[in-house]
Amino acid sequence: MNDGVNGVALAVFIFFFVLVTAMGFLAARWRKAANEHTLDEWGLGGRSFGTWVTWFLLGGDLYTAYTFVAVPAAIYAAGAAGFFAVPYTILVYPLIFTFLPRLWSVSHKHGYVTTSDFVHGRFGSKGLSLAVAVTGILATMPYIALQLVGIQAVLDVMGVGGGEDTNWFVKDLPLLIAFGVLAAYTYSSGLRAPALIAFVKDTLIYVVIAVAIIYIPVKLGGFDEIFASAREAYSETNPATGAPRGSLVPSEAGQWTYATLALGSALALFMYPHSITATLSSRSREVIRRNTTILPLYSLMLGLLALLGFMAIAAGVKVQNGQLAIPQLFENMFPAWFAGVAFAAIGIGALVPAAIMSIAAANLFTRNIYKDFIKPDATPKQETKVSKIVSLLVKVGALAFVLTMDKTVAINFQLLGGIWILQTFPALVGGLFTRWFHRWALIGGWAVGMVYGTVAAYGVASPTQKHFGGSAKEIPGIGEIGYIGLTAFVLNLVVTVVLTFVMRACKAPEGVDRTSPEDYTADAGDPGVDAKLPPATAGSAH
Amino acid sequence: MSQAPETKEGPVVTPVRVVIALCLAAPFVAMLWVGSYAKTDPVVIGIPFFYWYQMLWVLISTLLTMVAYKLWQRDQRARSAAKGGDPR
Numbered sequence: 001m002n003d004g005v006n007g008v009a010l011a012v013f014i015f016f017f018v019l020v021t022a023m024g025f026l027a028a029r030w031r032k033a034a035n036e037h038t039l040d041e042w043g044l045g046g047r048s049f050g051t052w053v054t055w056f057l058l059g060g061d062l063y064t065a066y067t068f069v070a071v072p073a074a075i076y077a078a079g080a081a082g083f084f085a086v087p088y089t090i091l092v093y094p095l096i097f098t099f100l101p102r103l104w105s106v107s108h109k110h111g112y113v114t115t116s117d118f119v120h121g122r123f124g125s126k127g128l129s130l131a132v133a134v135t136g137i138l139a140t141m142p143y144i145a146l147q148l149v150g151i152q153a154v155l156d157v158m159g160v161g162g163g164e165d166t167n168w169f170v171k172d173l174p175l176l177i178a179f180g181v182l183a184a185y186t187y188s189s190g191l192r193a194p195a196l197i198a199f200v201k202d203t204l205i206y207v208v209i210a211v212a213i214i215y216i217p218v219k220l221g222g223f224d225e226i227f228a229s230a231r232e233a234y235s236e237t238n239p240a241t242g243a244p245r246g247s248l249v250p251s252e253a254g255q256w257t258y259a260t261l262a263l264g265s266a267l268a269l270f271m272y273p274h275s276i277t278a279t280l281s282s283r284s285r286e287v288i289r290r291n292t293t294i295l296p297l298y299s300l301m302l303g304l305l306a307l308l309g310f311m312a313i314a315a316g317v318k319v320q321n322g323q324l325a326i327p328q329l330f331e332n333m334f335p336a337w338f339a340g341v342a343f344a345a346i347g348i349g350a351l352v353p354a355a356i357m358s359i360a361a362a363n364l365f366t367r368n369i370y371k372d373f374i375k376p377d378a379t380p381k382q383e384t385k386v387s388k389i390v391s392l393l394v395k396v397g398a399l400a401f402v403l404t405m406d407k408t409v410a411i412n413f414q415l416l417g418g419i420w421i422l423q424t425f426p427a428l429v430g431g432l433f434t435r436w437f438h439r440w441a442l443i444g445g446w447a448v449g450m451v452y453g454t455v456a457a458y459g460v461a462s463p464t465q466k467h468f469g470g471s472a473k474e475i476p477g478i479g480e481i482g483y484i485g486l487t488a489f490v491l492n493l494v495v496t497v498v499l500t501f502v503m504r505a506c507k508a509p510e511g512v513d514r515t516s517p518e519d520y521t522a523d524a525g526d527p528g529v530d531a532k533l534p535p536a537t538a539g540s541a542h
Numbered sequence: 543m544s545q546a547p548e549t550k551e552g553p554v555v556t557p558v559r560v561v562i563a564l565c566l567a568a569p570f571v572a573m574l575w576v577g578s579y580a581k582t583d584p585v586v587i588g589i590p591f592f593y594w595y596q597m598l599w600v601l602i603s604t605l606l607t608m609v610a611y612k613l614w615q616r617d618q619r620a621r622s623a624a625k626g627g628d629p630r
Contacts, residue, residue: 080580080592086596087599089600090569090573090600091569091573093604094565094566094567094570094603094606094607097566097607097610222587223589226588227585249580249582252577255580258576263570263574289611289614290611292607292611300601303593303600
């Protein structure tokens with residue numbers, strides 16, 4: 001792997017890195033508002049983004065560097081099973097079409113910055129809102145760590161970062177620099193920095209995919225050749241399991257896993273705080289709906305990207321760590337300068353989501369832990385200050401995680417994070433449509449889902465790991481192998497419904513609902529909904 | 543702007559809304575029924591059916607979501623016009 005530094009590729013990579021760094025700092029002046037010391041400004045970019053900025057921001061946010069590395073890596077490792085990412089992203093958009101505009105409206109009306117703000121306002125329960133906030137932070141942290149794993153994979157293939165024998169400081173220095181710079185401009189520019197950088201990131205990604213999907217198959221002799229050699233590779237027996245390595249289509253038994261993974265992941269995606277942060281930063285309700293019709297362009301790109309996994313096999317890329325398959329494919333196939341562009345695309349692809357995720361986690365902490373539990377009378381200026389500092393801490397935490405622990409730990413936690421975040425679905429999406437669920441029942445359902453999901457994931461063994469070996473397990477009562485997160489979610493829902501009946505029966509207090517039905521359909525410009533928002537705290541006086 | 547607090551909404555379920563629901567539900571049926579597309583043939587330009595079919599569905603579901611969006615917009619305009627407000 002570390003067969004010397006690829007000078008040209010590195011130079012191109014550094015060029016783009018310096019470019020986005022400059023943009024990141026200049027972003028603070030982009031569409032600057034009069035009062036910049038509010039969480040609406042720093043944490044939501046002034047809630048001012050139109051259709052295209054939102055499109056780039058959401059695309060840059062959801063399709064992370066880790067996605068670019070991990071999806072083809074899964075295909076490279078096992079074939080069809082890894083392709084579930086495509087139906088997953090197909091299902092996301094019709095799904096969010098139904099509920100995201102409602103969340104936007106109610107958040108705009110009441111000045112909510114996070115999903116927990118909404119849950120608090122809707123159900124009048126600090127406990128439930130804390131549960132949602134903590135789940136969000138826990139699920140986001142390993143996700144940030146994985147962005148670092150993405151950058152590391154690229155640095156590794158470029159030959160920077162040294163070999164096994166260099167000391168840890170020299171080895172990790174490039175990563176430390178990249179992260180230090182990221183932390184600095186996120187601190188100063190807030191959400192505007194990733195929004196501006198997302199333009200560069202997505203443009204690079206689209207160019208790289210377009211070139212890769214034409215250039216590499218031509219060099220390898222066409223898709224016939226590629227799939228023929230993939231078929232051959234998958235039929236070889238894996239010595240660890242005694243079974244074939246993979247297959248070109250899912251087996252009968254694998255179809256449940258495939259479908260449940262796609263559905264469960266689609267339900268979970270917009271529960272993640274960073275997805276919501278990017279959503280709430282848009283200017284109007286229409287921007288969100290319009291985006292559900294143009295965001296699928298990214299799904300198409302993801303599908304093409306996944307095919308690179310087959311190309312890596314056909315090109316004879318042999319790596320122990322599947323994460324390196326795609327960067328290595330680029331290095332082998334492309335001229336050095338274009339490999340540099342491709343690496344820059346992945347590297348910047350890590351910076352954008354990492355920035356948004358740290359902002360989202362910081363907002364959750366500030367609004368739903370700091371303000372609700374520590375300092376209820378915090379001014380907007382203090383809120384912003386706390387959020388900025390927490391965004392730094394979150395990043396340092398993720399960095400420490402990656403540097404001190406094995407990569408598989410980050411991946412395990414990311415897997416758990418997906419299962420966990422899905423458990424906030426009943427409170428959030430349920431709450432957007434009905435007040436029928438009882439707040440304590442929602443807490444009960446959430447707790448059951450969290451515990452079941454964690455225990456079930458702990459019990460999954462793989463040839464290389466005793467615990468957290470995968471995200472699929474036998475579904476109790478059905479007997480098929482399915483996504484643990486979805487099983488936990490169904491369990492969560494059942495418990496919530498049953499407990500709601502129980503709470504109703506014993507007349508447990510319902511809590512105050514601060515929202516009214518017309519809040520959910522309000523758009524910017526309606527009476528009572530200023531196009532220009534009041535300061536972040538005004539709408540949600542606690 | 544819809545200034546009058548008129549609550550004379552039309553019926554909740556209308557033919558247009560049923561079409562919208564169908565447009566949004568179709569991708570779920572198609573994608574979750576994995577058995578319907580878990581096969582390699584027919585191969586197109588060397589790509590097995592399993593892969594190109596799902597990528598084709600990216601386009602189909604995009605079109606369906608666009609149709610749903612347009613119909614929804616029209617539905618909302620008609621409703622706010624009926625309420626005597628600005629058609630937005």
